Amino acid sequence: MSVATQQDISAGTWSIDKVHSHVGFAVKHMVVSTFRSRFDDYDGALTVGEDGAPSLEGYVNVDSVVVKDENLAGHLKAPDFFDSERYPQISFRSTAVRVQEGGQLEVDGELTIKDHTHNVTARGTISGPHEDIAGNEKVGVELETVIDRREYGLEWNAPLPKGGFAVDNDVKLEASLELVRQA
Amino acid sequence: MRILGISGSLRRDSHNTRLLRGVGELLPEGVELELFDQLGAIPPYNEDEEHETPPAVAALRDAIAGADAVLVATPEYNASIPGVLKNALDWVSRPVQGTPLMGKPAAVIGASTSLFGAVWAQAETRKVLSTIGARVVDREIPIPEAEDALGADGLPLDDDARELLEATLTELLELAEPERVAA
Numbered sequence: 332m333s334v335a336t337q338q339d340i341s342a343g344t345w346s347i348d349k350v351h352s353h354v355g356f357a358v359k360h361m362v363v364s365t366f367r368s369r370f371d372d373y374d375g376a377l378t379v380g381e382d383g384a385p386s387l388e389g390y391v392n393v394d395s396v397v398v399k400d401e402n403l404a405g406h407l408k409a410p411d412f413f414d415s416e417r418y419p420q421i422s423f424r425s426t427a428v429r430v431q432e433g434g435q436l437e438v439d440g441e442l443t444i445k446d447h448t449h450n451v452t453a454r455g456t457i458s459g460p461h462e463d464i465a466g467n468e469k470v471g472v473e474l475e476t477v478i479d480r481r482e483y484g485l486e487w488n489a490p491l492p493k494g495g496f497a498v499d500n501d502v503k504l505e506a507s508l509e510l511v512r513q514a
Numbered sequence: 515m516r517i518l519g520i521s522g523s524l525r526r527d528s529h530n531t532r533l534l535r536g537v538g539e540l541l542p543e544g545v546e547l548e549l550f551d552q553l554g555a556i557p558p559y560n561e562d563e564e565h566e567t568p569p570a571v572a573a574l575r576d577a578i579a580g581a582d583a584v585l586v587a588t589p590e591y592n593a594s595i596p597g598v599l600k601n602a603l604d605w606v607s608r609p610v611q612g613t614p615l616m617g618k619p620a621a622v623i624g625a626s627t628s629l630f631g632a633v634w635a636q637a638e639t640r641k642v643l644s645t646i647g648a649r650v651v652d653r654e655i656p657i658p659e660a661e662d663a664l665g666a667d668g669l670p671l672d673d674d675a676r677e678l679l680e681a682t683l684t685e686l687l688e689l690a691e692p693e694r695v696a697a
Contacts, residue, residue, distance in 0.1 A: 400627050493633075
């Protein structure tokens with residue numbers, strides 16, 4: 332796959348192709364296992380100004396969280412976790428996007444979960460642009476960052492009978508985005 | 515030797531009942547597992563009605579008294595022991611001087627559809643059994659995501675869970691052996 336430089340990505344709006352993208356999280360549970368989940372309903376865009384400066388924005392609808400156990404889905408939407416009735420969306424807005432040598436990508440931004448907003452830096456890669464078989468111009472963005480969920484008001488935990496806690500506090504946020512340039 | 519299996523779930527296709535049936539096939543020659551099937555017929559515990567023992571309670575007391583050991587398989591409801599199971603154990607704990615659980619070897623296993631494998635329900639069931647006076651194997655077997663974790667034979671597909679199960683059964687049989695000799 333081709334490696335992007337900041338100059339390669341032309342001015343305009345690049346929107347998320349949701350069929351080929353993924354937005355989710357991973358967290359240790361039961362001390363040793365890793366639990367992964369995703370959100371099905373989200374949107375966002377990469378916007379490149381005429382000056383070449385990119386910005387990235389997006390949101391996730393919390394109720395679209397995908398887990399296999401309906402009881403867990405209910406608990407995740409409850410006040411113990413996301414409290415989706417009061418806070419239906421998670422949002423992100425970049426404050427600085429740096430495309431570095433070799434397609435390395437760093438994005439500073441404000442992440443809002445519930446009524447908490449904090450600055451985060453997500454790291455990953457950007458690749459493309461590449462023309463797909465339908466003639467659309469696409470770039471790929473992979474980003475991840477680790478947050479302490481307690482800083483966002485997601486404080487539930489429970490001691491395990493044999494030691495340790497049910498869920499780790501560090502949560503990895505993962506986004507694999509295929510972005511298509513809007514005409 | 516006879517082991518009484520008590521499933522904490524009344525559901526027809528209960529994972530925990532399947533697990534107990536699987537255990538029945540795993541036991542060494544000369545050890546039988548009998549499933550108690552009247553849990554749903556046990557009325558809510560009421561001290562006012564203790565003098566007229568309900569038939570299902572009498573059946574459970576007799577089954578425990580006639581067994582060399584008790585094996586409970588419990589699901590987890592809202593991070594705790596199912597009400598029907600706790601209610602049944604409350605009944606057989608009375609009167610305190612005559613409970614058939616006094617000194618009875620017991621072990622607890624459990625499967626749940628959640629990510630945590632009924633660890634809290636198992637821990638609380640062990641606590642309840644110990645409080646009543648049973649000799650309880652101090653082991654837990656978390657079997658999470660039970661719909662995928664159990665094979666057609668009702669036994670865990672995961673090797674670690676299978677080993678834990680076998681170790682728990684071995685310990686339970688060792689606890690029960692002196693009783694059989696004494697009888």
